[in-house]
Amino acid sequence: MHNPSVLSFRVAIGHDVAAVVSLVESAYRGESGQRGWTTESHLLDGQRTDVENVAELIGSDGSLVLLAEQGGELVACCHIERQDTSGYFGMFAVNPLLQRAGLGRAVLAEAERLARETWHATSMRMSVIEQREELIAWYERRGYRLTGETRPFPYGQPRFGIPRRDDLRFVWLSKPLDEVTA
Template sequence: MPTTFSPVYRAASAADVPAIVALVESAYRGESGQRGWTTETHLLDGQRTDAANVEELIARAGSLVLLAERDGVLVGCCHVEQQGDHGYFGMFAVSPELQMAGLGRALLAEAERIAREQWQLAAMRMSVIEQRAELIAWYERRGYRLTGETGAFPYGQPRFGIPRRDDLRFVYMSKPLQEVAA
């Protein structure tokens, strides 16, 4: 169903950290995450992020934690970071009650717009857990392509979650943001 509202976007501040952590955890972990389609509970237990991680992302140079709000309430967030000539997209979360309403698509488009127009970056990259086929397909419908690169899952580092299986790894995806001159 199409979104029935236009979110208000803004950069996160340190005061937003508790709300960001709560939103990310609700979208990916536990019972609330199972209401939306982004849950990772079949792959991971434990936390998805924590206050220290979010604080560091907000404070880091060349980094933006972008918030989407409706009526002053946080309903979506993502992290975008400048890495050379491309942006890196991560920590993407939409309130489970609002998933499938177009908010995620709109938030991703806003992050891409910032990377393209404000930072003049050539492409956006991201990593996705390989076993998240539905999520990979969602990004592919938005123009992202698998790069063929893979990365190890950080086993033994519970701040990234506690794996339920021993075959997790990341795949990398990329999307051009600038028109290529002919």
């Protein structure tokens, strides 16, 4: 018997692009994003991603978009990419109405497992806007550590959002993948 509360994972394909864009935008921007704790609307206006970007991520070698579904409905997603001996984790989104229910932990753990088993990645890396202190703390509770690396925010490139402040930058976090995520 099918249990609609069971979380299932699959890799996105071309016909999933619009649903992924819609989920990511709902989690990070606008009014719907403010219902969840992952919103960036206090830092950025404009888009978080677009159809072209998601299609490119789905179609690139060493890259995949992982979908999490409940009852056949998309509830969360992330992008993982092979980068040398590491996996890169990004474009992480959980439906704002379902946040704080453990979906994020499950998606992160599955992404780590895929990177380890598919690409033999020894670590997972990610970049987060420095001002997202609550999100950084969430990752730290899952074994990620700040590396000390930073990267400037791509000001003047509205494809990545329209900054509401002039001091944004990315910080890098990393976690060895021999650790088991709880």
